[in-house]
Amino acid sequence: MNTATTHDAHHEEHQGGLLRWVFTTNHKDIGTLYLLFALLMFIVGGAMAMIIRAELFQPGLQFVDPQFFNSMTTMHALVMIFGAVMPAFVGLANWLIPMMIGAPDMALPRMNNWSFWILPFAFTMLLSTLFMEGGGPAGGWTLYPPLVLQTGNAFPFVIFSIHLMGISSIMGAINVIVTIVNMRAPGMTLMKMPLFVWTWLITAYLLIAVMPVLAGAVTMLLTDRFFDTSFFNAAGGGDPVMFQHIFWFFGHPEVYILILPAFGIVSQIIPTFARKPLFGYSSMVYATASIAFLSFIVWAHHMFTVGMPLAGELFFMYATMLIAVPTGVKVFNWVSTMWKGAMTFETPMLFAVGFVVMFTIGGFSGLMLAIAPVDFQYHDTYFVVAHFHYVLVTGAVFAIMGATYYWLPKWTGHMYDERLGKLHFWLSAIFVNILFFPQHFLGLAGMPRRIPDYSIQFTEFNQISSIGGFAFGLTQLLFVYIVIKTIRGGARATDRVWEGAHGLEWTLPSPPPYHSFQTAPEIK
Amino acid sequence: MVRPNCSLSWRNALRFYLGMITVSFGIAAGFAWQGAWLVLPFAGLEMLVLGAALYSVGRRCARWQLVSVCEDAVEVTEADAAAGRHRFSRAWARVELVPPAIRGYPARLLIRSHGRAVEIGDCLNEEEKHYLARQLRLAVEAA
Numbered sequence: 324m325n326t327a328t329t330h331d332a333h334h335e336e337h338q339g340g341l342l343r344w345v346f347t348t349n350h351k352d353i354g355t356l357y358l359l360f361a362l363l364m365f366i367v368g369g370a371m372a373m374i375i376r377a378e379l380f381q382p383g384l385q386f387v388d389p390q391f392f393n394s395m396t397t398m399h400a401l402v403m404i405f406g407a408v409m410p411a412f413v414g415l416a417n418w419l420i421p422m423m424i425g426a427p428d429m430a431l432p433r434m435n436n437w438s439f440w441i442l443p444f445a446f447t448m449l450l451s452t453l454f455m456e457g458g459g460p461a462g463g464w465t466l467y468p469p470l471v472l473q474t475g476n477a478f479p480f481v482i483f484s485i486h487l488m489g490i491s492s493i494m495g496a497i498n499v500i501v502t503i504v505n506m507r508a509p510g511m512t513l514m515k516m517p518l519f520v521w522t523w524l525i526t527a528y529l530l531i532a533v534m535p536v537l538a539g540a541v542t543m544l545l546t547d548r549f550f551d552t553s554f555f556n557a558a559g560g561g562d563p564v565m566f567q568h569i570f571w572f573f574g575h576p577e578v579y580i581l582i583l584p585a586f587g588i589v590s591q592i593i594p595t596f597a598r599k600p601l602f603g604y605s606s607m608v609y610a611t612a613s614i615a616f617l618s619f620i621v622w623a624h625h626m627f628t629v630g631m632p633l634a635g636e637l638f639f640m641y642a643t644m645l646i647a648v649p650t651g652v653k654v655f656n657w658v659s660t661m662w663k664g665a666m667t668f669e670t671p672m673l674f675a676v677g678f679v680v681m682f683t684i685g686g687f688s689g690l691m692l693a694i695a696p697v698d699f700q701y702h703d704t705y706f707v708v709a710h711f712h713y714v715l716v717t718g719a720v721f722a723i724m725g726a727t728y729y730w731l732p733k734w735t736g737h738m739y740d741e742r743l744g745k746l747h748f749w750l751s752a753i754f755v756n757i758l759f760f761p762q763h764f765l766g767l768a769g770m771p772r773r774i775p776d777y778s779i780q781f782t783e784f785n786q787i788s789s790i791g792g793f794a795f796g797l798t799q800l801l802f803v804y805i806v807i808k809t810i811r812g813g814a815r816a817t818d819r820v821w822e823g824a825h826g827l828e829w830t831l832p833s834p835p836p837y838h839s840f841q842t843a844p845e846i847k
Numbered sequence: 848m849v850r851p852n853c854s855l856s857w858r859n860a861l862r863f864y865l866g867m868i869t870v871s872f873g874i875a876a877g878f879a880w881q882g883a884w885l886v887l888p889f890a891g892l893e894m895l896v897l898g899a900a901l902y903s904v905g906r907r908c909a910r911w912q913l914v915s916v917c918e919d920a921v922e923v924t925e926a927d928a929a930a931g932r933h934r935f936s937r938a939w940a941r942v943e944l945v946p947p948a949i950r951g952y953p954a955r956l957l958i959r960s961h962g963r964a965v966e967i968g969d970c971l972n973e974e975e976k977h978y979l980a981r982q983l984r985l986a987v988e989a990a
Contacts, residue, residue, distance in 0.1 A: 539875075
């Protein structure tokens with residue numbers, strides 16, 4: 324016996340009942356906790372969206388006052404970004420990365436436990452601000468000063484909760500990076516890693532690069548408010564526009580943090596159901612890295628109207644348009660993978676194809692927004708809202724749902740109800756378009772975002788959008804039902820689950836043992 | 848010799864870490880130059896945690912155990928200086944594979960004698976532990 328082929332299996336004390344979930348250091352348990360937390364936050368954030376759409380069903384003020392409406396738009400974004408989409412991806416990373424690279428667990432299991440358990444406290448604190456004097460934060464998730472400095476008693480709690488979310492994200496990212504670089508099974512070279520692992524490695528790198536920027540930015544807001552500094556106070560020699568630069572230097576890579584793992588998921592699902600290897604694996608890796616690099620040099624396209632030199636506008640316009648090249652490579656590769664494949668359309672594949680089509684719509688509207696002179700017309704209108712919801716809902720959320728259907732049989736050992744899964748997809752795909760597509764027209768017609776009341780000419784499209792919103796929201800209850808039903812029982816899932824699935828995770832039993840890889844994996 | 852798998856050498860870990868430091872402090876320094884110096888301490892803190900994580904995992908990967916079977920003794924030497932060297936009389940040494948108390952948990956491979964025991968190969972998977980246990984029994988009990 325010369326060398327072993329795995330890291331040490333983690334010898335945590337096995338607790339029973341509820342304490343198991345509190346003290347667990349097992350990657351599968353923590354992955355499950357992240358995914359359930361993300362689902363809960365998706366429902367909370369979705370409820371806020373319902374309030375927004377109910378208020379916007381007709382012009383005038385119906386249900387909530389403008390301050391609360393603005394709180395809802397702000398909180399909806401914070402909850403969905405930091406509470407739903409990011410934790411869902413971290414949950415998927417926890418479940419899948421060790422299994423995909425042939426490791427028994429994450430590299431730092433105790434830190435993994437911490438990074439999850441910070442989140443419930445962070446979000447309890449954030450949501451509790453809605454009940455504080457002065458209400459919750461209402462200046463938008465971008466927290467622009469001086470507006471955000473007018474927040475009431477909630478302000479320091481919002482900043483602290485954002486710090487906690489950041490700490491959780493950084494710990495998660497460090498764990499992912501250290502796991503991938505240190506714990507790959509022998510033979511699992513970088514260019515043999517599944518695309519999901521690659522996209523997460525790059526996502527973790529982005530997180531590590533930009534999270535200190537967010538932490539610094541919100542801390543400077545805090546000191547401006549409570550310690551008489553003037554980082555962003557023009558009266559004291561500071562510059563409020565500087566905050567926008569700092570925020571978007573974090574914020575734009577954050578957008579890619581929210582979408583790169585989705586690219587990885589779709590790159591796993593499509594080859595399985597096209598029964599062909601992924602077309603252009605290397606180009607996919609390089610395209611992901613290129614998108615990550617470009618994400619650092621395009622931040623000011625979010626602030627074209629702030630007043631910047633023409634050279635700056637040109638630079639950020641062209642740099643932004645460049646992102647279409649690696650993204651186009653990806654879309655081309657997904658389509659080429661499907662080309663002449665023996666395609667079947669089970670629910671995960673429906674979500675993946677839906678992703679490719681609708682994310683591309685979001686990409687194209689992004690290209691329109693990249694053009695600086697055009698952006699002057701679209702800026703802060705519902706066109707922007709439509710654009711980023713196509714990217715984040717039909718992009719990131721659809722990918723997460725596709726991933727859930729794809730790996731749920733592996734996780735639970737039970738097949739989900741295919742008929743209900745397909746029904747969930749079609750209802751979601753129809754209603755999400757009824758919800759967001761009219762918002763393009765509203766934006767082009769000049770309806771500003773973040774307002775509770777609007778001119779009467781916008782009524783019809785808002786009503787269509789709201790009906791789509793309510794129906795999309797209700798449809799997601801079906802998703803919750805399908806997940807619970809699958810966890811509780813169902814037809815027995817085989818180890819491979821899908822005929823065309825390849826990868827180390829499919830060599831494990833369904834559900835996999837508490838510690839992965841009882842036998843050393845063989846990498847071909 | 849029993850050694851855990853490690854897909855990153857110390858040298859590459861250092862290179863990777865220096866790369867991360869360059870990017871992170873480059874960004875923080877840029878903002879500090881523009882007056883937003885509060886990004887710097889957060890970048891520093893984060894790099895400290897990343898360094899500690901890489902060091903901790905790298906150190907765990909650098910562990911090894913050497914089991915030597917001599918004429919009258921079984922010696923287990925460990926890389927960790929604190930754990931040091933364990934010596935058992937070969938005539939009394941027993942190789943035991945203790946099954947896990949909870950299903951799904953790993954078994955423990957022990958060399959035991961006179962109330963003392965040392966665990967061998969906690970980094971191995973079950974199949975390898977069984978193989979090593981067989982080999983050790985053959986070697987120890989061959990006298």
